[in-house]
Amino acid sequence: MASKPPDLMSTIVSLCKRRGFIFQSSEIYGGLSSCWDYGPLGVELKRNVKEAWWKAMVTNRRDIVGLDAAILMHPKVWEASGHLAGFTDPLVDCKSCKERFRADHLTDLKKCPKCGGELTEVRKFNLMFKTFMGPLEDNSAVVYMRPETAQGIFVNFLNVQQAARLKPPFGIAQIGKSFRNEITPGNFTYRTREFEQMEMEFFVPPEEDVKWYDYWRDKRLAWYKSLGIKPDNLRLRDHAKDELAHYAKACVDVEYKFPFGWSELEGIANRTDFDLKQHSTASGKSLAFFDEETKQHMFPFVIEPAAGADRATLAFLVDAYDVDGEGDNARTVLHFHPSLAPIKAAVLPLVKREGMPEKAEKIYRDLLDNSVRSSFDLNSSIGRRYARQDEAGTPYCITVDGQSIQDDTVTVRERDSREQYRIAATQCVEVIGKKIKEANLCLSA
Secondary structure, three states: OOOOOOOHHHHHHHHHHHHOOEEEOOHHHOOOOOOEEEOHHHHHHHHHHHHHHHHHHHHOOOOEEEOOOOOEOOHHHHHHHOHHHHOEEEEEEEOOOOOEEEHHHOOOOOEOOOOOOEEOOOEEEEOOOEEEOOOOOOHHHEEEEOOOOHHHHHHOHHHHHHHHOOOOOEEEEEEEEEEOOOOOOEOOOOEOOEEEEEEEEEEEOHHHHHHHHHHHHHHHHHHHHHOOOOHHHEEEEEOOHHHOOOOOOEEEEEEEEEOOEEEEEEEEEEEEOHHHHHHHHHHOOOOOEEEOOOOEEEOOEEEEEEEEHHHHHHHHHHHHEEEEOOHHHOEEEEOOOOOOOOOOEEEEEOOOOOOHHHHHHHHHHHHHHOOOOEEEOOOOOHHHHHHHHHHHOOOEEEEEOHHHHHHOEEEEEEOOOOOEEEEEHHHHHHHHHHHHHHHHHOOOO
16 A cells, blocks of 8 residues: 655645545635635535534434524624624734734744744734625624524524423534634635534533533544544544633544644533523523423523534545555545445446447436436546546446346446445445445444
8 A cells, every 4th residue: 555645635635626526716716715615526525424414413313403593693692692702813913024823823922933024913803704784884784694603503592492392401403604704724624714514502401511511522523433534533632721712611622633733623512501691691581491390490501512514524535535556556545434425336338339338327327316326437448437436435336348238237346445246237226225324324323
């Protein structure tokens, strides 16, 4: 097995563009910094990541329901949550080269790390994007693009609880876009100004917060492992007391070993009852839960597993990347878990004659009709086509050859082992479907 390239991140970025995973946004106009577009393979991969999260967090559970809250919310939401006053980064500017830096990322607050020039005094910069609602652009029309999806859950706590007839402990989950005017975005799709979050707020009786916090920290780490990320590339890092958010009793990050170092994939926080109490006070409408059995009102504590869909997608891409073989025999392979692979199966007629394309086309249509995301490729040699599918992360290739015309069998090739075996052409949907189902059964619920 060949070693991975020394600049793995650049290799991943190049592969993403060439194969249609991720493109630079507005590239023909020079691009827009830290904004990215997901191409044909990338949009399928990211959608599969989100679906795997939703399945684990909502579909397969009886105690969690979903929500899709609006991106634009009343400005008082962000005042009550503390985002207007406290959602800031400390910044400095270089008086010479005009570059801007986060002060908490610098060791010397006097000298520019880029040109050596003098830096300005530290000042605060709010990370929320501001816009206007309606025809007038004045202070009365100011609204904000949400910097997190969590607040939409908190303000809807009682709406959901009463509609779904739930009692703590229970959770509310949602996947959606958030926006932060990051000053130092970078590392490809890891830190961007527009991103997608996968968050769940789990409301528990205050006396059960420690039990549920421990439960979710273990559960969320196991989810990444179940989808194929190598255990050595994952770790849990507890926040020190001086880095905890003002509302948090405890917080732990699930970190992944990216080519640029260990970085956060997901945070699991004990937010206490801060948010529900804040919104109750600010709105004048109590968000306390009323227990019909005890006849008492109670503000639940909240355990929040909050993951980034873009960061998770990037981690699965990096972790799946491999190079098999040496020299001319080297092949790039993305070892995606079958549930995440953008394409589940590729159908390949060996040659463009003797009825092979027509037979392959029928198998391809059968797979699509049975919701098996597939591709059809009849150009180049069969070896080149196998290589293309390996590079796209396709776990199974189905080849229609001369024997297929004679006895109605096809060759199935498995991506990771390169094992090949023959099955009846009429069994393709059943065999591929069964393999994907078996792989999915290994996922953590």
